[in-house]
Amino acid sequence: MTQTADERAGEILHGIGASARRPDATLKVTGEFAYASDLWLEGMVWGATLRSPHPSAWIRSIDVGPALRMPGVRAVLTHEDVPGEKYFGLDHKDQPVLAVDEVRYQGEPVALVAADHPETARRAAAAIEVGYEVRPAVTDPRESQRFVRHQPVRRGDTFEAEVVVRGEYEVGMQDQAFLGPEAGLAVPAEDGGVDLFIATQWLHVDRDQLAPCLGLPPEKVRLTLSGVGGAFGAREDLSMQIHACMLALRLNRPVKISYGREESFFGHVHRHPARMRYEHGATRDGRLVYVKADILLDGGAYCSSSLAVVGNAASLGVGPYEVPNVHVDATGVYTNNPPCGAMRGFGAVQACYAYESQMDLLAQACGLSPVEIRMRNAVSQGSRLATGQVIDAPAPLADMLKRLESMPLPPERTDADLRSLPGGVSQTTHGESVRRGVGYGVGIKNICFSEGFDDYSTARVRAELVGGEPHVTVHTAAAEVGQGLVTVQAQIARTELGVANVTVATADTSVGSAGSSSASRQSYVTGGAVRAACQAVRERFQGLPAKQALERFGPIEETREYRHRPTYPLDPVTGQGDSHTQLALCVHRAVVDVDVELGLAKVVELAAVQDVGRILNPQALEGQIHGGTAQGLGLALMEEIQVRDGRVLNPSFTDYLIPTILDMPPMKLEILENADPAAPYGLRGAGEPPTLSSTPAVAAAVRAATGLRLTRVPIRPEDIALSE
Known part of the structure; x- marks a missing residue:
């Protein structure tokens, strides 16, 4: 691709298109970076949470006396001490700040303690006596009668075909497994409000949930982003935010709460487990005629973002394929299992595993290769999704599959x-007893929020002379959660203003909302806001170079x-509607060795082709694709929260397994740049699509090695050990 003079200049400035160095890189590598769990303030006390041991029970009594009598304990709070509204939630306020008269999942917060030492706080919490009347728990989503959302998608009326394949599939509960557990520091303010320093994904929506529960106006609840050790969706929901603020306001002194790893498993949402039934009908030469699907998602005890997860599963439930006839039902239900919400891929991951497994079945039934069956049905620009939405940007899926298939395979061992x-x-x-298999996976993911959500971001850009040289400050509320957003904001400012010295201010609520660092949206939306603010500043330069303009006009600031x-929302009956902003594609090939006697699998190589529209930072982009792929590999082979009768059995990294550097194989990448004309710089969000397609690719490779159907992920050793 030929670069323009402006693009070459941008690279010299470490602007758009360059692998600009991350300002936090050295500190994170050396262990010096300050995460939220490192927060400290003179005179602060520590908070701890008492959690329910039962997945379902009535609360008949709470005796806080034993805790209050312990030396060093400063306060013990229950639901009666909530100063404002007692319930909060992302989409639906159904979650109590502290349990009122019942608990609906194991780990639900019941009471809070503040003490001079964290261990004292934990011991005091354990001393609180709660009288529970245990009741039967609903833990099988198929038995639940409480629905979060049912979303059908209906298109066409022909549901007969020459070749028909059917399958039932299951996806286990995956944890986001971020590096830094939940932590924050609440500091009471002189105006009666509170300042919260917090690791989160969404500062303004945190504030909007906090303020009513604290009985305060939003302007008296101020949030500042602290160091975030990964997120992947789990920090969209509140965890300890309200609790720390309640204790700080009660005691009029700073309160810090920092979860350990075990508590973190109970303190945040997880990926929805799914049960799915699919039926694909096609012509003998492999052209899809129809798809039927029934997708059941376990939302757990509270709504969280299940409404949107169900919408995504429904609208993307047949994948990136031309299908004239569609009958999809996606349903989310309440159970007494742990609450589930956002995780990288957000409803599209579960469906992708099922429809890609079906495409492999269909390929076998039609006598075609896994690549050929996908190419014959691949969407392209101008195609319609199952919801009727037209793909109006480049979508070169067939070409991507050709490129992937042409990549050399690793040599045989x-x-x-x-x-x-x-x-x-x-x-x-x-x-x-080791056998090798090769598998393919294709995924399509929506970028940015969908279904009529007012999705926007705000940026404030200030240009001024510092020490006689131009300097630019970029201020947004966008959460840097490890994805490199701080770096990209600075790159945009350098490119638009031609100024090398750029500072990205700490994200907080003193500037307008930037939305959530999720849905692969921040480069698109916050990047667009920073670009627009920079362009407004540049217009005020009146054609002069930055230094001359600032010498003549003084500091310039624009928001x-x-x-x-x-x-637009999906039609509740037909599921038709233009519900998505942008769509992104990724394709994976996996090569896996399987020991069919021991039931062990080793991923030998992964290869991926992804279209990103425009590369903003090559190194960061490759890291996103590698990271997303790793989480997809984890879901395929090892990651699952084991829940039995509503109780979590493995809340630790000893028993919940995640891929390490030894599990991740070499990766081959080919990154395409087919610009989306509707997006800033033509970019396409890139962080989530690799998580979709890597899981079915790995699973397909294991199937190819073993000859087994393998309809559930993660695949367990007992699933693939072949008996004599």
Whole structure:
């Protein structure tokens, strides 16, 4: 691709298109970066939470006396001490700040303690005596009678075909497994309000949920982003925010709450487990005629973002394929399992595993290769989704599949080095029962929020002379959660203003909302806002270079909002509607070695092709694709919160397994730049699509190695160990 003079200049400035260095990189690598759990203020006390041991029970009594009598305990609070509204929630205010008269999941907060030492706070919380009347728990979503949302999608009326394949699929509950558990510091203010320093994804929506529960106007609840050790959707919901503020306001002194890893498993939402039934009908030459799907999502005890997750699963439930006839039902239900909400891929991951498994079945039934069946049905620009929405930007899926298939495969294993085998040096079969499989996966993901959500971001840009040289400050409320957003904001400012010295101010609520760092939206929406504010500043330069303009006019500051084009709710009966802003595609190929005697799998190589519209930062982009792929691999082979009768059995990284550097294979990437004319710089959000397609690709490779159907992820050793 030929660069313009402006683009070359931008690279010299470390602007758009350059792998600009992250300002937080060295500190994070050396362990010096300050995360929210490192917050400290003189005179602060520590908060702790008492949580329910039962998934479903009435609360008959709470005796806080034993805790209050302990030396060093400053306060004990229950629901009776909530100063404002007792309920909060992202889409529906159904979640109590502290349990009122019942608990609906194991780990539900019941009471709070503040003490001089964190261990004292934890011991005091354990000393609180709660009288529970345990009741039967609804833990099977198929038995639930409480619906969060049912969203049908109906298109066409032909549901007969020459070739028909059916399958039932299941996806387990995955944890976001971020690096830094929930933490924050609440500081009471002289005006009667509170300042909260918090690791979150969404400052303004946190504030909008906090203020009513604290009985305060929004302007008296001020949030500042603290160091965030990853998020992946789990920090969209509140955890300890209201609790820390309640304690701080009660005691009139700073209060810090920091979860340990075990408490973190109970303190945030997880990926929705799913049960799915699919039926695909096609012509003998593999052209899709219809798709039927029934998608059941377990939302757990409270709504969280389940409404939107169901909408995504419904609208993207047949994948990036041309299908003239569609009958989809996506349903989310309440249970007494842990609450589920946003996680990277957000409803599209579960459906992707099912429809891609079906495409492999269909390929076998039609005598076609996995790539050919997908190419024959691939969407392109101008295609319609199942919801009737037209794909109005480049969508070169067939070309992406060709490119992926043409990548050389890794050589066959020829040595006897145990380290190259599934199980590594703990191998006991010496490789005689190892078989290799190759699998493909395709995913389509919406970018930005959907279904009529007022999705926008605000940016304030100030240009001034500092030490006689131009300096630019960019201020947004966009949460840097590890994805490199701070770097991209600075790159945009350098590109638009031609100024090398750029500072990105700490995100807080003193500037307008930037929405959530989720839905792969921040480069699009906050990037668009920063660009618009920079362009407004540049216009006031009146054609002069930055230094001359600032010498003549003094400091220049502009604030701009950026909104993408409107979206619309899905029709509640037909599921038709232009519900999405932008769509992104990624395709994966996985090569997996499987020891069919031991039930062990080793991913030998992953290859991916992704269209990102425009590369803003090559190195950061590759990191996003690698990271998303790793989480998809985890879901395919190892990651699952084990829940039995509503109780979590493995709330630790000892028992909840995530991929390590030893599990991630070499990756081949090909990144395409087919610009979306409706997006800033033509970019396309890139962080989530790899999470979709890597899971079915790995699963398909294991199937190819074993010959087994394997209809559930994660795949367990007992699923693939072949009996004699």
